[in-house]
Amino acid sequence: MNLSLLDPFSLAQDYPETLSKRLKWGHSCCISFNRKGDYFASGLVDGTIVIFDFDTHGVIAVLRGHSRQIQSLSWSKDGRYILSSSRDWTCMLWDLSTKKATQTINFNTPVWGAQLHPSGHALFVVSLYEAAPKLVHLDTERGGGPTMHDLPTDEQKDDEDSETTKKPVKHLTLVTQFDKSGKYIFAGTSRGFLNVISTDTRDILHSTRVTSSSIKNIEVSQSGRSLGINSSDRVIRQIQVPTLLSTEPDTWEFEVILKYQDVVNRLQWNSITFASNGEYMLASTFESHDVYMWETSMGSLVKIFEGPKEELTGISWHPSRPILAAIGLDSGKIFLWSTITPQRWSALAPDFVEVEENINYEEKEDEFDMADQEDIDQQRQDDEDGEVDVMTIEQIRGVVGQHESFIVPIELSDVEEAPVSDDD
Secondary structure: OOHHHEOHHHHOOOOOOEEEEEEEOOOEEEEEEOOOOOEEEEEEOOOOEEEEEOOOOEEEEEEOOOOOOEEEEEEOOOOOEEEEEEOOOEEEEEEOOOOEEEEEEEOOOOEEEEEEOOOOOOEEEEEEOOOOOEEEEOOOOOOOOOEEEEOOOOOOOOHHHHHHOOOOOOOOEEEEEEOOOOOEEEEEEOOOEEEEEEOOOOOEEEEEEOOOOOEEEEEEOOOOOEEEEEEOOOOEEEEEOOOOOOOOHHHOOOEEEEEEOOOOOOOOEEEEEEOOOOOEEEEEEOOOOEEEEEEOOOOOEEEEEEOOOOOEEEEEEOOOOOOEEEEEOOOOOEEEEEOOOOEOHHHOOOOOOOOOOOOOOOOOOOOOOOOOHHHHHHHHHHHHHOOOOOOOOOOOOOOOOOOOOOOOOOOHHHOOOOOEEEEO
16 A cells, blocks of 8 residues: 555554454464565464465465474575474475475474574574574585584583582573574573574673573564563563674673563463564463563553453564564464554545545536547646656665565465455
8 A cells, every 4th residue: 555645643653553354374373574574474283384475465375394383484584485493303494486495404303493594594593402502504505415513502611610510400592593693693591591602603602691590582673782581480581782793792791671571460471572663572471362562661561462362372573564463372363463544535636635424516517528639638748758767666664774575476376275364
């Protein structure tokens, strides 16, 4: 829809208000938007991956290869590749130009989740169950096998320290996440430590304890300046990320600036996400159908999105528009919250007037008289002589550093059935 037809005051609304759409194609368990926001992927419990066109909400591709539930989905920067992890202990790299898996990596142990490098599709990090996380290099050009490197969980200690150390406590990395530049990896452990690992050397550069319980989720804001940590102590912590590239690791300080929690009901949080502008933190609740939203400047609760009467698990925010997506645990439906913007029809013509009710219109005497053919020809000639700008690309509102993205080819044979959708 043309932005000029929308009310400019409604466009200033930076968060959604109402549940506007329900989508269902199979039983969804995780969702992920591509970087531009024109596509989003849904992972199903049977191992299928469904690609939706966001504007039409139509299915444009169905990818089959996994045999069990999808754990995570990660898009490449250009939107051509998707990395999927599954409970069948494998990760697959999908090329959407062919809609086939180009790489399949088996880890011989359960996979928590995987994420592609922010600047390419040949490198990704994966967190494993009761095993060291791995940094995986893919030989995408020659089709060779992957190269895996174990990532540390504990810092290396000197011999003197190791002699005085008592019986080691089981310490596992549960979640990993690249920073915005991709030069560092944030890792959360079962003992509440946040480790910063170098992507090049694979060494722990900084380690700090942010909580006494295990870290379940780590989210990096779109600007890369804030870090959200969801732990099992029912508290969400927001950390200010220091300038990693221009300072030494010895000077890094990961300070917890805000804590989000429900002190009355003591709710536990399923998943967390930042709004695209970084001004809000959102979290879905365990055994509840609500999504909480706080502002990241003061930490005050802004809104509680009341969903359907089922628990909501994974949530995701659109990269450039105030739209929230969440998944229902029981039905597997995808619920979308958005802002209903009234159209400003006066933008069609300067003399266009909107009326609230019908009025009797009196026709002018010469309103429908035939115009002179010479005047018509002259007007048509003037319109043809006008300059038309076909080179300027209109930027999407809210997108910073917009770039060309891959367009997924659509073939009717790829879609076997239409998705079930209904408006609220």
